[in-house]
Every structure is written in C-alpha cells, then in structure tokens.
Amino acid sequence: MKILVAGGAGYIGTHTCVELIQAKYDVVVVDNLSNSKYDAVKRVEKITNTKIKFYQADCCDYKAMEEIFIEEKFDGIIHFAGLKCVPESVKVPLSYYNNNINSTLVLLELARKYNVRNFVFSSSATVYGNPKTLPLIEDCPLSATNPYGRTKLFIEYILEDFYNCNKDFNIAILRYFNPIGAHPSGLIGEDPNGIPNNLVPYVTQVAINKLPYLKVNGNDYPTKDGTGIRDYIHVCDLARGHVLALNKLSTNCGLVIYNLGTGLGYSVLEIIEAFNKVVGHPIPYKIVERRPGDIAACYADPTKAYKEIGFKAIYNLDDMARDAWNWQKNNPNGYNQ
Ligand code: NAD
Ligand code: WQD
Secondary structure (H helix, E strand, O other): OEEEEEOOOOHHHHHHHHHHHHOOOEEEEEEOOOOOOHHHHHHHHHHHOOOOEEEEOOOOOHHHHHHHHHHHOOOEEEEOOOOOOHHHHHHOHHHHHHHHHHHHHHHHHHHHHOOOOEEEEEEEHHHEOOOOOOOEOOOOOOEOOOHHHHHHHHHHHHHHHHHHOOOOOEEEEEEEOEEEOOOOOOOOOOOOOOOOOOHHHHHHHHHOOOOOOEEEEOOOOOOOOOOOEEOEEEHHHHHHHHHHHHHHHOOOOOEEEEEEOOOOOEEHHHHHHHHHHHHOOOOOEEEEOOOOOOOOEEOEOOHHHHHHHOOOOOOOHHHHHHHHHHHHHHOOOOOOO
16 A cells, blocks of 8 residues: 655654554655655654655645656555644744645545545644543534634545545544654654744753753643643654554545544643653753643543554653653754754
C-alpha cells in the first residue's frame, strides 16, 4: 500500500512515517517545508534504513499535486499539511483558511479523480471548544474559539459533506489531544520556529538555558492545583494511531472519528515535576496571568479508538518527558545543527 503523507516532514508526520515504514507501508512525502526541514525526512530514512520519496510541493497547488498523483498512484492519503499556531491564526486568519482549507480541497478533489479512497485527516481536540463535560467523547458538542480551530472544524464538515456523496470513500478524522515527546532515538522531534508557544518545547528550552524561566499561565483555574490540565500523548503513540486508522479504513468502514489521547489529565505543575526528574535540576518558573482563550481542562475518553481500532497509548508521562528532553539535549538548535 502506497501512502501519500502530506506534511510528512513535520513533527507528527515524521514520526508517523517511521511507524508506517515499520508497518511495511510505502511512504511518499509531500511537503512545502514552510514549517519543517528536509533534514527531518533524511533522519526518518536513517531510523528506518529506508529511502523515502520526497516532493517539495504545496498541497494547495492543484497542478503540481496532480502530477504527483499521476506519477505515484496512491492507495491512501494522510493529510498533516496545515498551519497550526493558534496566536498566529488570530493575526493572519486568511492565511490559515487559505492554507488549511485549500490544501484539503485539492487533496480531496484529486483523491476523487484518481480513485484514492482512503483518507486520514489530522483534526484536533480544539474542535470541542470549551468543554462542558469531561472526559470528551467523540459525540460531544463541537465549537471553535479561534481561526485555527475553525479551520479544523470546517474541514471536518467538508469531509462529512464529501463523504455523503462519495460513500465508497473511507475517511478517518483523528482528533489529537496534546502530542509531546520525540522518537526515542533522539533523531527526530518537535522543532518550533522562534520562541515556542506550546508548553513542552518551552520547558525543554528553559531546561537547556535558551530561555530564562517558564511562565505558568494562571494558577487560579478550577483544577487540582489551579493550573491548566491537558491530555498529553507521546508523539510515537499518536503516530501508531495513524497506522491503526489506516488498517481500519481497509475494512471499508466509511467515515469514522476517533479521539487520540491517553484519557489522563496532567496539570502544568505536574509536567514541570516530570521534567525536573529527567533533567536533574528544577525548571525555574513564575506564575503569570492566564493566556487569553485558554480553557481550564481538556482530556479524552479514548474508549472508542480502543474498541474500534485497538488504540491504546503505551508511553507514560515519564517516557514523554525523557524523550522530549533527549531530543532537546541532542539537538539544541533543532534540525539547524
Ligand atoms: P508541523 O507544522 O510540524 O507539520 C505540518 C507540516 O505540513 C510541515 O512540515 C509544513 O511544512 C507542512 N505544510 C503546511 N502547509 C502545507 C502545504 N500547503 N503544502 C505542503 N506542506 C504543508 O505540525 P504538526 O505538529 O506535525 O501537525 C500536523 C497536523 O496535525 C497539522 O494539521 C496540525 O494542525 C495537526 N495537529 C497538531 C497538533 C499539535 O499539537 N502538534 C494537535 C492537533 C492537531
Ligand atoms: C498547555 C498548557 C497552558 C505555555 C494547543 C492548541 C491546540 C493544539 C495543541 C493543535 C495550558 C499552559 C503553555 C506556556 C503555560 N494544537 N502553558 N505556559 O493550549 O492545550 O493546545 O496546542 O491543534 O489547538 O491550542 O497546548 O502546550 O500551548 O498549553 O503555562 O508557556 O500549558 O496555559 O494549560 P494547548 P499548550
């Protein structure tokens, strides 16, 4: 089975390529490298000892993508190619709508034209908005609180509309919770541009003294210690979830939606504690104001993915901290060695 991994040079895409290759899928990566480096693909080749076919192309470019579809004759598509920074999406919403939605439309149009009937989409727990009940099941009400989240929500609706008139397609919408960590080899990991927005890359950059201290955004939430609670999932577990989803699509299951999380919620202070242990010294932090738009708590009910595709996270928080730190330590400047 030959899989188009759109956005496959990125954080989750590279880890998924490793899992796909280890599960004997043929992988073709298309990425415009707008938020990644080709070196990441070379490192996946090193981990897997496999040559990867790579095209530098924009998934919004119908003509360029059509040539690739004709050349490669895919059996399935995993669509990671999106912009993902929430604060940036508030500043340049049209870029987010343009990139995230058009890339999906182009891929779907070509999937239909060239009969590539298996499609996996990277959605996000952000489509649950500010949850009224926890843990989150797939049937919980959906909403979005920022342009990035709205692109994910709109794309979910687009996929449903598309499926309703293309019932021979199989589509998996995967709602990721908070992916962190890195491949245990230390060769691939998260490589944010500039100052990280997300908690874990910020923590690891404080740990190697690139940043002076962590700002903990709020300790007055109605949670166990007042700080925000999230469902952090090891990126290798998440990556394996894509292989399981593809296996499910091969049973002609139609459109399916799964949460990919662990079901456990950890607070910001618990994350700091886990990193203190692996780093070997305390991570300096200060409590500051809440981050606008943040929610108190968000964690998955992962039961549906377990029952239907056999997905269960195997890495725990200590593993996630160990692997995130190992990546940061070995690659202090990410892929820019
Ligand atoms: P990432 O930025 O590391 O990877 C995305 C990749 O897509 C990058 O390599 C980028 O260069 C590429 N890309 C973007 N637009 C493109 C286009 N038009 N054509 C070709 N390539 C393009 O991000 P990630 O963390 O690996 O996330 C992958 C997907 O998962 C994204 O769609 C993201 O919204 C979604 N997601 C991520 C998280 C998270 O916390 N990381 C959580 C939920 C959902
Ligand atoms: C986690 C917790 C913060 C940074 C975001 C997107 C979401 C999804 C994943 C793609 C929160 C706290 C953070 C810091 C802090 N992406 N924090 N100091 O906000 O749950 O999710 O990434 O789909 O859409 O919104 O993740 O890592 O930014 O924050 O105290 O410097 O850490 O308040 O409680 P979040 P995060």
